[in-house]
Amino acid sequence: EAQVTQNPRYLITVTGKKLTVTCSQNMNHEYMSWYRQDPGLGLRQIYYSMNVEVTDKGDVPEGYKVSRKEKRNFPLILESPSPNQTSLYFCASRGLETQYFGPGTRLLVL
């Protein structure tokens, strides 16, 4: 079954404590991306990756890092989380026809 998985699904942390949200896809897609969803703002792209070792900024990259060492994995790193990064995060993997989303990670930064 085609799948995008994310972990953890829920996370509460404190300001400044580094965290990583993992993302993995089993569809051999080259293109992957991270989005955040906030009320009234829809889905905004944070970072994307066209292939292994190729990443670029999306619309709201500040405060985030990514890496793409393997085709299937695309982790999102928050080096020093702040309360304004409290949000719902989605990883996505794109094929020829459409983009598949993971189930989401709800992050609360205190």
Next chain:
Amino acid sequence: DQQVKQNSPSLSVQEGRISILNCDYTNSMFDYFLWYKKYPAEGPTFLISISSIKDKNEDGRFTVFLNKSAKHLSLHIVPSQPGDSAVYFCAASGSSGTYKYIFGTGTRLKVLA
């Protein structure tokens, strides 16, 4: 600068009637459009798409219409069912080689039984 706009944050429709969700875009370079449906606690799932070479695409109860001159697309759901209650996002993509999707802010559809 919101390139893809969904001006109705919410919509309520009676079961069995038609639901019409609207989306406007500003960038004339967009040539591929999609609709996604999102249930609570789940990721968005692909619903239907349309290329700019078409003005209509149909899939069962779902039809997407594209009016390029007006830079407007709409999603029609006929007949609406309670299970259609969800948030609907439209998205747009540029010409081939541009992989980025730009999403609208979403419309919450509630189908009343």
